[in-house]
Amino acid sequence: MTRSGPLARFNPTQPGAAGMKVVATGLLVVMAAIFITARALEPRYPWLSFVKAFAEAAMVGGLADWFAVTALFRHPLGLPIPHTAIIPRNKDRIGLTLAAFIRDNFLVARVVARRMRGLDIAAAAGRFLSAPSADGNRIRRGASRLIADLFEALDDERLGGIVKGAISAKIARTEVAPLLGAALASAIEDNRHVPMLEAAIKVLSRALDANEPLIRDMVRKRASWVLRLAGLDDKLSDAILDGLRKLTVEMSTDPDHPVREKMVEALTALAHDLQHKPETRARVEGWKEELLANRSVAQWLDRLWQRGRASIIAAARAPEAVLAGRMGEVLRSAGATLEGDPRIRAAVNQFARRAVAGMAASYGGSIVSLVSDTIRGWDARTVTDRLESAVGRDLQYIRINGTLVGGLVGLVLHLLDTL
Template identity: 75%
Template sequence: MMTPAALARFNPAQPGATGMKIAATGLLVLMAATFVATRMLEPAYPWLGYVKAFSEAAMVGGLADWFAVTALFRHPLGLPIPHTAIIPRNKDRIGEALAAFINENFLVPSVVARRMRNIDVAGAAGRFLRTPAAEGTRIRQGASRLIADIFEGLDDERLGGIVKGAIAGRIEKMEVAPLLGHALASAINEDRHVPMLEAAIRWMARALEANEELIRAMVHKKANWALKLAGLDAKLADAILDGLRKLTAEMSTDPAHPVRMKVEEALAQLANDLQMNPDTRAKVEEMKEQLLANRSVALWIDTLWQKGREAIIRAARNPDAALAGRLGEVLRSMGASLEQDPRIRAAINQFVRRAAAGTAQSYGSSIVKLVSETIRSWDARTVTARLEAAVGRDLQYIRINGTLVGGLVGIVIHALDSL
């Protein structure tokens, strides 16, 4: 628990409060000295009666305000006068009243929503993303350093294990067959499979040329002795190779080739089976589990995590360079959209309002309880020191004003009495 002395050193408002306290006390002492001097000199200089009246009334006003200010925080002169040391004696009630005030004026969902109705969060975010000011740059750089420090400071093995486990667990729970089927069906409907099919045909042609000798050897090995004796095995191999070359050439140039149509029908059937056929989906799930159990896949996920982590740290360490590239263009484009598109801005602002109101409704009671219990847990000296440090400067102004106003009232009364 912090002592009042420690709080005085900690709170930046305390030095100003201390200076004002010295000024108020000094003014009170000056009024007392002035009263004594004018009382002694008044018989010789009758006009000093006004000065004496001012200083006398100022002493009364200053002492009264000193008593009132002091009675808020402690017993004046250490005397247990009734209704003094108000704050220490009622700290629990003050905590409950403060918590109730926060709850009734700030944490009511309707109040939060009404206060946020005039706050354009999306517009502010758009302006920040499109043309970040110097303050925004400092905020971005500070946030970037924080992100980089967090990623570098966390246990890489443990954090990496959590991330990789989450990725693997997500893939394991996800049924990939329908997704693959839907993707394949969309590609076929939009003719995005054609380049892949043509690339496969070209690959077949290159593979045929590269393995010509292997095909001839296979034909020679499978031919019987009569074909070999007549030398027909070589002609048979030439015929097979010529037929395969002609087939690949025709498939490459003719989109309506029967074999090519059969391949497309097979792809369409595969897309349908991946989405609808339970046996096909079960086979794909089995293949997925085998892949996840493969050590090579685990190493691939590990490499993916390491590269992602390094990229995040590298971008965070140099946010200006990262934002100067494609990412910067995307963010600036997002900022322009947020500023110019009223529908997007309205949707985001509505989401923020609902989120804030929902937070107030869900956690408002917890926040109120935290405030009241925190103040209740403080001892009386801590509460007194913190409140006095926060408002002490203004309270000393009250003492000074009371001294001066009392003096002016004293002059008025003396003048009326003289008349």
């Protein structure tokens, strides 16, 4: 069977593990030669008994570890010794165990969610959008062609009906008042309401200038005949208009103006009522239902869908042109926003965690079956070679360490016996 996958590309046995195997075997041969030489010369040089003890114990340790390492993958010396060739004989059980390990440690929804808490997917997506690499452009072109073909192949009327129905149903199921209240409260907390207040003040100032004749006429009609006879109605109109203009100027230049504070208090109360007051929430829901029942809303959704569909197909057919133009600026801006806004990143990451956890819960069993069935389909030689490739270098270090540690233990025991 042809090897494939990361283990085939990264093969530590060539030459690293093979070289370490030669070193481990050579060290064992050296210990045997030292033992034979020390044993032969010991009568003439008694101190060689320590060398002989070291070499003898080193041979024992090296042979024991050679047997243990070899028994994992094959029968030592080809002899069918019981409990050897462990991996080839237990290939299917290893596959089931590995699949169970993947399932219990990677494909459980709560485990996936916990492991993804440390991943900043939104920031990675932001970097991809704001500064796409060559590979990213290639991926984007392929995805664009697929999207264009998909949108053109599907029935426009049915797909549009599905999209518009899904949007309407989603809006109908969503209670918008708490969302509006939360958005307003968040805007007030972060001082994002200030531009809205300043815009309202500017509108009020322009309304005063545009409706000055109307205001003067209202004052004239409500003034008494005495004021009109004395010509004081015009002065009263001038005073009212000047006072209102002065008020708008002061409100626009003084962030702590009492009227502005009253407006903020009113907005805060509205945000609270939208979230917590049943009467206000019911009123907003009624407005929403009336809006959805209006035919103009359905027509607006239809036009929105047609424009969106046409834009998606056009953008997908010419992704480079779109990315070089306004859409590219939008994507780069979206990427910069994802990178720079912690709250948006948190929301995107939370959505990604939930989506991946849901996929793990739905398809984890299929992935586990795929792993176990794939390993079961391998022949024993393939499994043995792949596992030995992955850990072969470390196993040869075990043989070397066993040889040296065994020799030191033998030396210590001989020293104790001599003393």
